[in-house]
Amino acid sequence: MARLVPPGARELPALTALRLEVRAFLAEQVAAGAFVPHVDTWLTRWDRDFTRELGRRGWLGMVIPQRYGGQGRTFLERFVVTEELLVVGAPVAAHWIAERQIGPSLLRYGTEEQKQAFLPGISRGEVVFGIGMSEPDSGSDLASVRTRAERVDGGWRLTGTKVWTSGAHEADAFFALARSAPLDPAHRHAGLSQFIVDLRAPGVTIRPIISMGGDHHFNEVHLDGVLIPDDRVLGQVGEGWSQVTSELAHERSGPERVLSTFQLLAAAAQAMDDGRLPTDPGLGRHVARVAALHHMSFAVSTALENAEDADTAAAVVKVLGTTGEGDIADYVDTLTATGWALDEELDTLLHAAILQRPGFTLRGGTNEILRGVIARGLGLR
Amino acid sequence: MTDIRDLAAPTTPDPDLVAVLTDLFADYRATRATPTEVVDLDRGLWQRLEDLGLTRLTGTESAGGSGGGWVDAAALLGLAAAAAAPVPLAEHDVLGGWLLEAAGLPNDGGLRTVCRPDPSGVALNVTWARDASSVVALWEDRDQWRVADVPIDLVGVEERRNLAGEPSDTVEFDLDDLEAGIVVDHAIGEQFHLRGALARSAQVVGAMERVVDVVVAHVREREQFGRPIGSFQAVQHLVSDIACETALARAATDAAVARAAASDWTDPGMLFAVGVAKSCVGHAASVVVRGSHQALGAIGTTLEHELHTLTRPILARRSEYGSLQDWDETLTALASSAGHDRLWTLITTGRAKTQRAREPL
Numbered sequence: 001m002a003r004l005v006p007p008g009a010r011e012l013p014a015l016t017a018l019r020l021e022v023r024a025f026l027a028e029q030v031a032a033g034a035f036v037p038h039v040d041t042w043l044t045r046w047d048r049d050f051t052r053e054l055g056r057r058g059w060l061g062m063v064i065p066q067r068y069g070g071q072g073r074t075f076l077e078r079f080v081v082t083e084e085l086l087v088v089g090a091p092v093a094a095h096w097i098a099e100r101q102i103g104p105s106l107l108r109y110g111t112e113e114q115k116q117a118f119l120p121g122i123s124r125g126e127v128v129f130g131i132g133m134s135e136p137d138s139g140s141d142l143a144s145v146r147t148r149a150e151r152v153d154g155g156w157r158l159t160g161t162k163v164w165t166s167g168a169h170e171a172d173a174f175f176a177l178a179r180s181a182p183l184d185p186a187h188r189h190a191g192l193s194q195f196i197v198d199l200r201a202p203g204v205t206i207r208p209i210i211s212m213g214g215d216h217h218f219n220e221v222h223l224d225g226v227l228i229p230d231d232r233v234l235g236q237v238g239e240g241w242s243q244v245t246s247e248l249a250h251e252r253s254g255p256e257r258v259l260s261t262f263q264l265l266a267a268a269a270q271a272m273d274d275g276r277l278p279t280d281p282g283l284g285r286h287v288a289r290v291a292a293l294h295h296m297s298f299a300v301s302t303a304l305e306n307a308e309d310a311d312t313a314a315a316v317v318k319v320l321g322t323t324g325e326g327d328i329a330d331y332v333d334t335l336t337a338t339g340w341a342l343d344e345e346l347d348t349l350l351h352a353a354i355l356q357r358p359g360f361t362l363r364g365g366t367n368e369i370l371r372g373v374i375a376r377g378l379g380l381r
Numbered sequence: 382m383t384d385i386r387d388l389a390a391p392t393t394p395d396p397d398l399v400a401v402l403t404d405l406f407a408d409y410r411a412t413r414a415t416p417t418e419v420v421d422l423d424r425g426l427w428q429r430l431e432d433l434g435l436t437r438l439t440g441t442e443s444a445g446g447s448g449g450g451w452v453d454a455a456a457l458l459g460l461a462a463a464a465a466a467p468v469p470l471a472e473h474d475v476l477g478g479w480l481l482e483a484a485g486l487p488n489d490g491g492l493r494t495v496c497r498p499d500p501s502g503v504a505l506n507v508t509w510a511r512d513a514s515s516v517v518a519l520w521e522d523r524d525q526w527r528v529a530d531v532p533i534d535l536v537g538v539e540e541r542r543n544l545a546g547e548p549s550d551t552v553e554f555d556l557d558d559l560e561a562g563i564v565v566d567h568a569i570g571e572q573f574h575l576r577g578a579l580a581r582s583a584q585v586v587g588a589m590e591r592v593v594d595v596v597v598a599h600v601r602e603r604e605q606f607g608r609p610i611g612s613f614q615a616v617q618h619l620v621s622d623i624a625c626e627t628a629l630a631r632a633a634t635d636a637a638v639a640r641a642a643a644s645d646w647t648d649p650g651m652l653f654a655v656g657v658a659k660s661c662v663g664h665a666a667s668v669v670v671r672g673s674h675q676a677l678g679a680i681g682t683t684l685e686h687e688l689h690t691l692t693r694p695i696l697a698r699r700s701e702y703g704s705l706q707d708w709d710e711t712l713t714a715l716a717s718s719a720g721h722d723r724l725w726t727l728i729t730t731g732r733a734k735t736q737r738a739r740e741p742l
Contacts, residue, residue, distance in 0.1 A: 004625075005628045012388065266724045269717050269720055270721035284712025287657075288709070292632045316625050320625050372621075381612065
């Protein structure tokens with residue numbers, strides 16, 4: 001079988017030392033009550049103070065060069081830091097998008113001035129970014145975006161609506177994908193461009209979209225003729241599609257596609273040990289899958305660090321990981337009976353996980369789209 | 382507990398070895414007979430493997446082996462299983478040959494199988510017993526582990542076959558022969574089950590990877606409604622799920638093999654690592670066997686088709702050296718005793734306790 005996923009790699013001692021350093025810091029933070037561990041924190045838990053503290057410790061801007069205020073470290077070093085943050089359920093949403101996507105995109109496509117303007121703030125955890133891709137009529141079919149970018153003197157005017165923009169109400173700026181040339185049905189991926197939008201600029205209106213559990217992390221962002229100066233175009237006009245898709249492997253293969261419900265799994269393990277949940281082999285099954293995905297996700301990060309193509313492998317991680325993190329929520333739910341006194345911690349984690357679960361297999365490319373990507377990797381399309 | 386890791390140990394097999402094996406098994410696949418309902422030892426293939434030094438790949442060179450490690454051995458087991466090659470590589474080399482060396486017993490190179498007889502001296506489901514020149518027995522007796530190499534004419538063999546149609550015999554020893562065995566370290570006795578489980582995992586993963594190839598080739602060729610069935614999204618998703626489960630099983634198995642190779646099985650995290658492999662492989666087998674037969678349609682259920690030469694051994698082997706349920710329960714016990722605060726440590730190191738080890742694999 002053609003290998004869909006690169007072979008496993010060994011975590012060397014320097015990486016493990018970094019892992020243990022981050023782990024020790026986080027254990028202190030939990031003990032001090034600096035945050036309450038939770039599920040799906042990379043989407044739902046904002047804490048700018050915590051984010052800035054990570055910046056002070058050198059755990060943000062990991063792959064940003066030092067001349068732009070970053071740490072100049074590797075994707076693998078970032079990998080172990082993100083794993084440790086996720087497994088303790090730390091509040092990491094404020095820097096997640098910038099750390100994962102915005103920083104690398106700016107490095108690759110940004111002008112020198114843009115790098116100087118944004119990367120130091122991102123690395124300190126002071127500049128918070130969102131990402132504006134989906135629209136009311138554009139979900140999986142991203143090339144169908146209708147937000148228009150019209151050429152004006154000295155820049156562009158953006159008009160349209162972005163939805164599911166996580167944290168827009170807290171963020172300073174976002175990247176918006178917009179159509180800068182009319183749709184050519186024969187070349188649907190042409191004519192798209194990326195813009196760096198100041199979310200406090202005139203013409204930007206942000207409205208909350210309340211999730212079914214009552215949380216507010218999604219937003220609708222209306223852009224009403226928002227003026228984008230020429231120096232806030234990201235990369236090449238008309239190259240938006242290739243710019244967006246070139247970063248997908250990083251977006252899809254990371255530990256956040258596996259570990260969103262890890263705190264619930266850990267609480268369930270404890271509850272079984274304490275006799276508050278029945279001992280059940282399903283726990284071992286889920287732990288095994290998380291462990292295997294930890295190896296697989298690390299292997300994909302290693303390939304990306306070596307600049308190898310990993311689009312199909314990233315899709316494999318995301319299909320398996322997001323399905324599994326949702327299955328953990330459902331699994332723990334099947335072990336619990338209404339009216340049976342659980343501890344409040346497990347209850348809180350379980351309910352949040354169940355309510356967040358539908359999003360796991362939607363965000364970042366639905367699993368149906370990703371199975372198509374995998375089928376293409378197998379030569380079926 | 383010692384924890385000496387060879388950080389330079391390879392995590393991927395020797396490419397030259399893989400090339401030789403790929404050619405060898407491609408040739409075997411091209412020239413073998415049509416599948417039959419029973420599967421017997423292929424002595425011709427066994428001789429070819431022996432001539433290449435592959436039947437004692439993991440034996441030390443001083444004992445007449447090729448000095449190979451577990452990474453190479455797992456590759457050999459996987460590629461042989463992908464070719465549905467009826468040869469006792471796991472039994473003869475990585476289990477039986479290893480036990481003989483561990484006990485300091487001579488190995489004349491005759492074909493071995495291996496088993497753990499119960500206190501009455503009976504062992505069930507001993508694969509290839511009827512074909513062996515002697516049976517290596519690991520026997521737990523009054524807190525001691527003993528290894529005995531018992532000639533086949535001194536044991537009783539009741540011929541049976543497993544789900545794959547392979548010899549899987551009941552063997553009865555004379556207790557005197559077992560009591561005459563050499564006492565070995567407890568670690569040997571405890572490792573045997575893990576080594577067997579990981580060898581089976583490597584075989585099942587290899588067979589599942591071949592199943593993915595068979596399925597992909599079929600859905601690209603088979604046309605219905607005027608187009609290849611692989612162009613239908615429902616079929617693409619079915620095949621994608623088979624491939625994903627196989628990839629996960631591969632990642633889990635490779636991680637355990639790399640850990641075994643780097644520590645020569647002394648890493649205290651081996652129980653967890655092997656459990657993860659056995660669990661992921663076993664659950665993947667359900668998806669892969671079911672999905673592949675669905676994708677192949679009725680032709681895949683026929684005796685002449687290759688598919689059952691893979692799916693039957695996949696199911697037969699996933700239940701050897703512990704059922705899937707046994708291993709999930711073992712992992713559950715490890716995870717629950719790790720508890721909330723140490724579950725992640727367990728996952729990254731295989732151990733829940735604070736350890737001096739500095740690096741997980």
